[in-house]
Amino acid sequence: MLTLLLICLTGALALHGYTNHLFGHAPDGERQAGGSRSTVPAAIAAGGPVIDAAPGGDRSMRPKASTIALTFDDGPDPEWTPKVLDLLQRRNVKATFFVVGTQVAEHPDLTRRIVAEGHQIGVHTLTHADLGAAPGWRRSLELRQTELILAGATGFRTPLLRPPYSSEASALTDTEWAAIRAARRAGYLTILTTLDSKDWRRPGVDAIVANSTPKGTAGQVLLMHDSGGDRSQTLAALDKLIPAVQARGFRFTTVSDSVALPAPVLRAGTAERIQGLAVIGAIRLSEGVLAVITWLLYAAGALSVLRALTTVVAARRHARERYWIWGDGPPVTDPVTVIVPAYNEAAGIEAAVRSLIASDHPIEVIVVDDGSTDGTADLVEALRLPGVRVIRQPNAGKPAALNTGLLAASHELVVMVDGDTVFEPDAVRWLVQPFADAAVGAVSGNAKVGNRRGLLGRWQHIEYVVGFNLDRRLFDLAECMPTVPGAVGGFRRSALQRIGGLSDVTLAEDTDLTMALCRDGWRVVYEERAVAWTEAPASLGALWRQRYRWCYGTLQAMWKHRGAWLQGGQSGKLGRRGLTYLMLFQVLLPLLAPVVDVFALYGLVFLNPWRVLGVWAGFLALQVAMGLYAFRLDGERPGPLWSLPLQQFVYRQLMYLVVIQSVFTALAGNRLGWQRMERYGSLTTPPGAADDLVGAQR
Known part of the structure; x- marks a missing residue:
């Protein structure tokens, strides 16, 4: 279609x-006519009209x-x-x-x-x-x-x-x-x-x-x-x-x-x-189509500029105001239960668990093996690491595995982490500091791409830093955080129990869970100092499957929690701020992207190509400026931004096609099955690149 x-x-x-x-x-x-007249018959040239x-x-x-x-x-x-x-x-x-x-x-x-x-x-x-x-x-x-x-x-x-x-x-x-x-x-x-x-x-x-x-x-x-x-x-x-x-x-x-x-x-x-x-x-x-497209282009341009200005202004304010919000009181030293749901995670589970045990905060680690067939549970048990226990259960899905971990947790503060994620030693400590505020029910950490070599890795690295993290700073200020990523997130166990734990009715259980907490009146915040390194898809096919599941699950969660638009308090902030933002910039804007690309080709063929290229260069410059600022806030070197122009020709199209297919799938009433990402085991220890960031922030 x-x-x-x-x-x-x-x-x-x-x-x-x-x-x-x-x-x-x-x-x-x-x-004025010009050129040879040698083939024109004389009788015609001297004849009638x-x-x-x-x-x-x-x-x-x-x-x-x-x-x-x-x-x-x-x-x-x-x-x-x-x-x-x-x-x-x-x-x-x-x-x-x-x-x-x-x-x-x-x-x-x-x-x-x-x-x-x-x-x-x-x-x-x-x-x-x-x-x-x-x-x-x-x-x-x-x-x-x-x-x-x-x-x-x-x-x-x-x-x-x-x-x-x-x-x-x-x-x-x-x-x-x-x-x-x-x-x-x-x-x-x-x-x-x-x-x-x-x-x-x-x-x-x-x-x-x-x-x-x-x-x-x-x-x-x-x-x-x-x-x-x-x-x-x-x-x-x-x-x-x-x-x-x-x-x-x-x-x-x-x-x-x-x-x-x-x-x-x-x-x-x-x-x-x-x-x-x-x-x-x-x-x-065609006249009508062009008229509609012209207005859609104005809308897409306005949305792009609005998003850029909004996120940058919010990020600047967030960087200035964040640390004193919960830094005046004593630090949070309560022990933490870390839950690792695992299904066929043998490739990376050892690095993940060892990075958690190296944490400078008191923790217990619960690995919930969700019916793995690759020996994940045996591998963790063979490590014989102190403070790590394994719970085995038949395969029931990630939400069920997390709920099992919640039931077995010993502590009020809980951290949930994917089986392919490696934590910095101080990540858990930073992640739980916002719980000094009794209104905070969940904390989003700073997930970074670990396997960022190659173009695809660089593009995902740029997306995480410029897209996800800038958005999280905005959501934090607006008190409407829609997603605590499954790779690194902290929660109050009592808050999770009050909303009935994790649900499996959507494919984005982390988004569904976060929205449910907001609607229950809890504040969800972002702590960028809690750094964890995650393994990103290494092929276009794997990336497509991952983002298709994310996008479709987000649409499901938005529909499930659509009532927040009409409610007050923290729930209303999620609805009128968070869901509106998602609808405008993560659904409608990608839906307009093909129109922009097709019109750009139209302009190169039929309009002034230099003007079209100038507009494209202007938007690219805007993205580069956003990228430089976001990389500076995240303590990242700006080198990967050289690939940003190339990203416009492959990666961006893939992302908006994912959104379009997800929307069509949702409108058609089809239910998408769970699509597990292939693990590569590319992360063994926390990348040293984080040391500069942590030192600068301390």
């Missing part, structure tokens, strides 16, 4: 770009004496075409209108009026394209689509063609002659001019009348315009010209009547009418 939507969106933008940004806006007479370049022999025709074929180009126009038609009706004059296909699609009612009032219709291409300079495929497209649009709008088709930027037969070049011959093979007669009013220059009414007045009695094809700007001079000149020339014995008529052609305008078949209506509908739809 997503692929289909993107194809439709791309098609709509391509159609709009072609019909609007490849449109030839220059007036017909503004371009109506050209039939038939395979059986080229010929041209001139209007009958004292006859003027009055023609109008570039319409229909919603302002000037009706005024021209009113004047012609008042003067009882018939004319030929060479219409532009996109204009007909936009104003089909005016085209129908032209036909209904007895005037003749001719083709002036789809986008006012220079057929002489256009490749063959575009010539065919310009003519065929205009013919279909005319069939859909009026029910008629016409073989009359006036190529844009053409003038008299004597001015034909080799490329223009080739285009005329190609058009004849498609069934078109070419109509050039003998008199050019030059009304497109707006030289004044008298000048237009002078340019349009025949010098003798020879028949003429007169060029005027009913579109392309202010045509008030054209109307005034026409009102003076018609009676003046008629007084000299001239008759105004259509092109076909002027050269005694049989009626060229024929009824279109049913199939052509249906196709024409489809083309008209597609062009109008």
Whole structure:
């Protein structure tokens, strides 16, 4: 479905770009013909303005004496075409209108009026394209689509063609002659001019009348315009010209009547009418799509800037105010129970448990083996580490394993940690200090990516530091923390017991648990000094599965706790602040991301590419600035930020596709199964990079 939507969106933008940004806006007479004329037959160059370049022999025709074929180009126009038609009706004059296909699609009612009032219709291409300079495929497209649009709008088709930027037969070049011959093979007669009013220059009414007045009695094809700007001079000149020339014995008529052609305008078949209506509908739809996309782009840009400003301002204030909040009283020295749920964690469980035992805070460690088949429990027991005990249970899922650990916990303060996470020696101590405040029910630690080598690792490292941690600082200040990560989180056991422990109704048990605590009135905070190192997915497939589960589970938790929007107190803060933030920046903004990317391609092809690249560079600079600030706050070296531009072309697309698929899965009512991440055992000891951070913060 997503692929289909993107194809439709791309098609709509391509159609709009072609019909609007490849449109030839220059007036017909503004371009001066140049180039060789060696292939143009002499009889054609010296002949009349109506050209039939038939395979059986080229010929041209001139209007009958004292006859003027009055023609109008570039319409229909919603302002000037009706005024021209009113004047012609008042003067009882018939004319030929060479219409532009996109204009007909936009104003089909005016085209129908032209036909209904007895005037003749001719083709002036789809986008006012220079057929002489256009490749063959575009010539065919310009003519065929205009013919279909005319069939859909009026029910008629016409073989009359006036190529844009053409003038008299004597001015034909080799490329223009080739285009005329190609058009004849498609069934078109070419109509050039003998008199050019030059009304497109707006030289004044008298000048237009002078340019349009025949010098003798020879028949003429007169060029005027009913579109392309202010045509008030054209109307005034026409009102003076018609009676003046008629007084000299001239008759105004259509092109076909002027050269005694049989009626060229024929009824279109049913199939052509249906196709024409489809083309008209597609062009109008593309206009609507672009209008919607424009507003969505404004929304996406505003949301991106708003998020950047909000998170940076909040992070700055958080960095200034955090430590004194619970640092005035005595430190928390109560012992802690650390619960490690483990399912087939043999690759990294030893490093995780050993890092916990090395903690400088009194702890007990409970490893709950959730039916592992790789010997995880045996491995932990074989270590014979003091203060570590193993509980075995049949496989029931991570929430059940954590609930088992809660029942066996000896202490009020509990830390939950994933089996692939390695703790800094002081992480537990820092994690429990906020519990000096009796209103705090849970604490989020600072999870960092340990295996950050390679592009994928660097990109996830950037996301953790710039995305997750900046958001957590904002949530902390706004008292609406939606998630305590499963990798490193502290809790009051009594608070967990009061809400019934962990639930398995969502795939994001940590988010569901955190939201439940907030709704129960507890404060949830962020302690960035509690550093733990987690193992990130090492392949795109593994990353997709992990983030798909996270995103889908978050959507489930948001829906489950949607009632918080209408509640007061701590629950209301979660709803109106936290859930609104998640909906805007983690759901709606990623949903708009494909639109931004598709429009960027549209801009590179049809708009000013330097302007598009400038906007992209501006947003990239904003992200780099955010990254530098976030890395400085987290005590990280900024080196990995060099990969940020590359992240925009792969990683960002993966992340928004995850959100889109999660939303579609949720809307379809499907239930996603648990998808366990592959463990690599890449973390053995706490990376030394944390030492600088801890020392600086102390």
